[in-house]
Amino acid sequence: MRYGIVTETYPPEVNGVALTVQGLEQGLRQRGHTVAMVRPRQDGEADPPADTLLVRGAALPRYPGLKFGLPATRLLHAHWRQARPDAIYVATEGPLGWSALRAARRLGIPAATGFHTRFDDYVRSYGAPWLEGTALRWMRHFHNGAQATLVPTRELQRFLQAQRFRNVVQLPRAVDTAAFHPDHRDETLRRPWGLDPHALAVIHVGRIAPEKNLPLAVRAFRELQRVRPEARFVWVGDGPAREALQRENPDFIFCGIQRGEALGRHFASGDLFLFPSRSETFGNVTLEALASGVPVVAFDYGAAREFLRDGVHGAAVALHDDAGFLAAALRLAGDDALHARMRPACRDAVAGLRPARVAEAFDHLLRSLAIRSTHHAATAVS
Numbered sequence: 130m131r132y133g134i135v136t137e138t139y140p141p142e143v144n145g146v147a148l149t150v151q152g153l154e155q156g157l158r159q160r161g162h163t164v165a166m167v168r169p170r171q172d173g174e175a176d177p178p179a180d181t182l183l184v185r186g187a188a189l190p191r192y193p194g195l196k197f198g199l200p201a202t203r204l205l206h207a208h209w210r211q212a213r214p215d216a217i218y219v220a221t222e223g224p225l226g227w228s229a230l231r232a233a234r235r236l237g238i239p240a241a242t243g244f245h246t247r248f249d250d251y252v253r254s255y256g257a258p259w260l261e262g263t264a265l266r267w268m269r270h271f272h273n274g275a276q277a278t279l280v281p282t283r284e285l286q287r288f289l290q291a292q293r294f295r296n297v298v299q300l301p302r303a304v305d306t307a308a309f310h311p312d313h314r315d316e317t318l319r320r321p322w323g324l325d326p327h328a329l330a331v332i333h334v335g336r337i338a339p340e341k342n343l344p345l346a347v348r349a350f351r352e353l354q355r356v357r358p359e360a361r362f363v364w365v366g367d368g369p370a371r372e373a374l375q376r377e378n379p380d381f382i383f384c385g386i387q388r389g390e391a392l393g394r395h396f397a398s399g400d401l402f403l404f405p406s407r408s409e410t411f412g413n414v415t416l417e418a419l420a421s422g423v424p425v426v427a428f429d430y431g432a433a434r435e436f437l438r439d440g441v442h443g444a445a446v447a448l449h450d451d452a453g454f455l456a457a458a459l460r461l462a463g464d465d466a467l468h469a470r471m472r473p474a475c476r477d478a479v480a481g482l483r484p485a486r487v488a489e490a491f492d493h494l495l496r497s498l499a500i501r502s503t504h505h506a507a508t509a510v511s
Contacts, residue, residue, distance in 0.1 A: 132157055132495055133214035133238075135167040135205075135229040137186070137198045137221040142171070143366070143386050144336060145413045146245045149302070150220045156488025157495075165214055167205065167229065169198040182208055184225060198225025205232035214238060215499035218279075218491075220245065222271050230274045239498035241277040241298075244268070244289065245410055269294055276498050279491075281411040282435055300490055302432070303482040304416035308389070311422030311476060313397035322361050322382050329353075329360040329462060332399030332423070334392075334414045335406070337368035345405040347378065349426070349455050353462035360462065365395050396421035400468060401461055402443070404433075405454060419479045422472040426457045442475045 169186025186196035402418040404427040415432035424443035427433040444457030
């Protein structure tokens with residue numbers, strides 16, 4: 130089969146959408162399919178890789194290094210007329226994503242979309258809560274233009290169905306359990322953080338941005354620091370809120386964006402992962418922390434609801450219970466014996482989440498859309 134994937138973010142950009150899309154692409158290729166990518170040209174990128182169409186993009190406000198694709202309906206229409214995919218996957222809701230759906234509709238190419246970002250939550254985090262309903266309607270109009278909308282959890286599937294999104298299908302997530310593993314713990318990495326082998330490293334991995342609810346993580350660390358004064362708070366990632374956070378907390382350790390083996394070592398070298406975000410559609414970093422044997426404190430939704438058992442792998446806190454989040458962080462920080470019991474349990478919680486299974490399910494979904502489209506076309510002709 131020949132599949133097309135359209136995305137406005139892709140590695141080396143570091144975010145959950147980019148990495149998820151790359152994983153889906155690689156999974157389809159490993160299953161023997163041809164995958165034609167469409168994405169914005171990245172800074173400094175010259176000739177496109179094979180099977181990749183690069184389009185014009187523009188910088189995303191407040192997110193240096195990230196772009197959105199500019200409208201390209203005519204270009205995509207001409208491109209897909211020459212090399213028609215059997216089905217396409219549109220990962221992002223930006224101008225390029227809208228163009229892809231329009232071009233696919235004109236050509237009769239079946240399309241699935243991915244619901245990766247809760248823009249309705251983001252507008253609230255950026256000080257415009259009155260736009261929440263508008264954002265949700267905009268997303269519904271976009272996704273209902275496809276034959277299927279893919280989501281990572283049953284919880285999100287039920288929410289979107291209640292909001293009149295059509296054909297919402299759950300596609301599970303996976304984690305690379307070789308890249309994220311407790312064996313990658315590195316005392317030579319911890320030592321410059323000011324930690325001996327028995328000291329507590331609290332870690333946060335992700336974009337340092339307003340929608341991530343980071344002041345709660347800071348409050349939680351300051352509370353637990355009272356009982357573990359030797360603890361250090363290690364931040365992996367970057368974003369628009371980093372400068373202020375670093376200025377206001379000079380004792381925090383900022384490691385910037387990490388990739389590949391380095392990211393695996395940073396995860397495994399932590400002892401407690403604080404994830405206060407309430408705006409995720411899933412939260413891949415939760416799985417990466419668990420695979421690394423690091424207990425997690427998170428709100429009970431997304432990946433945490435699917436895989437984190439409260440008291441076994443960390444703490445799953447009721448969604449708006451900030452006091453519960455603080456208490457959970459304090460409880461886990463003060464009990465080294467509990468940490469020791471949780472670490473292997475965390476690993477066991479995600480050990481069976483194989484990327485190959487996700488690729489198989491993704492392939493099956495796109496194939497079924499292609500077969501259904503061919504059948505409808507044949508029926509119309511007859």
